[in-house]
Amino acid sequence: MRVVLLGAAGTGTAFAIATRLRSSWGGDIKIVLTDVNDEHLISASILADAFYKVPAAKDPIFRERIMEILQTEKVTTYIPILNDELVLAAELAKIEAYKNIDFWSSDIYAACVDKDFADKWLCTIGVRTPDVATAQQLQEADRVWFTKPRNGFGSKGVGYLTSAEVMALSETDRKELLIQEVCTSPEVTVDSFWDFEKNNGYAYCRERIEIKSGVCTKARLFYDAELSNFAKLIGQALRQKGIICFQAMRSTRGWVVTDLNLRSGAGTAMTCAAGFDVLSAAFACRSKLDYSKYLKSIELTDEIYVTRQYAEFVMVSKK
Numbered sequence: 001m002r003v004v005l006l007g008a009a010g011t012g013t014a015f016a017i018a019t020r021l022r023s024s025w026g027g028d029i030k031i032v033l034t035d036v037n038d039e040h041l042i043s044a045s046i047l048a049d050a051f052y053k054v055p056a057a058k059d060p061i062f063r064e065r066i067m068e069i070l071q072t073e074k075v076t077t078y079i080p081i082l083n084d085e086l087v088l089a090a091e092l093a094k095i096e097a098y099k100n101i102d103f104w105s106s107d108i109y110a111a112c113v114d115k116d117f118a119d120k121w122l123c124t125i126g127v128r129t130p131d132v133a134t135a136q137q138l139q140e141a142d143r144v145w146f147t148k149p150r151n152g153f154g155s156k157g158v159g160y161l162t163s164a165e166v167m168a169l170s171e172t173d174r175k176e177l178l179i180q181e182v183c184t185s186p187e188v189t190v191d192s193f194w195d196f197e198k199n200n201g202y203a204y205c206r207e208r209i210e211i212k213s214g215v216c217t218k219a220r221l222f223y224d225a226e227l228s229n230f231a232k233l234i235g236q237a238l239r240q241k242g243i244i245c246f247q248a249m250r251s252t253r254g255w256v257v258t259d260l261n262l263r264s265g266a267g268t269a270m271t272c273a274a275g276f277d278v279l280s281a282a283f284a285c286r287s288k289l290d291y292s293k294y295l296k297s298i299e300l301t302d303e304i305y306v307t308r309q310y311a312e313f314v315m316v317s318k319k
Contacts, residue, residue, distance in 0.1 A: 013263060115259070147177045
């Protein structure tokens, strides 16, 4: 039996993955979840066979706990969600004792957790990104920039600062930020499935029409040739096998990739709901199973709207 360890179970991203795995494979797989919160506070636990409360991913003890769970549960697949989990998974993949575990990460995935590195790396493979502020441009006091933490997650810490405000920061704080030109709408997330072994992939574009608490609640799915080419370039360079997502907006130079996520997103569930089950396909692909039944091309003329509403789960404490 395949045993899947899924991190950050309280996130919408993890809930979406667990939902699709359970729907597509039922009881043929064992789902093991981890989170910093108690089980009765995690909606995804209703889909799980086992649950472990763990320290925060930045805690030195986290590594030890994950290694214990890998051994105890005889895990065959580890799907990290948080940046620190991606880095840890890439490290654990090099350990001989874990050679039979499929870690959804790699050295290049871990390196791209640093948004400054990712930005430079994207440029080297031919993918446009927003212009980064130069020292000379930061002398233009009233100019506005988009800033985000180099190791950020889920839109936390992003914002707009003038050049004067940027220069007022300490040198240490400035080094922790990626400072870029302000781009224009639409804001699009691309769910990118790629199988580097077969040189085959699909890209589904989601225009974020409405966002609540950082999560897309109304979206328009469509096809775009240039964004699909970006997905192909990224997939080939990453040696991607499965699913990632990236954000794109417009600049004066056309589409630019504003953020690269080495995982699926909470909004990926909307793409799955529209009939493009990239999450099941990713697991099938990495498990050397046929994934063709989960995917189909989105046509140039397709324009699909997906909305979401909250669902309620009554959780019972096991204390």
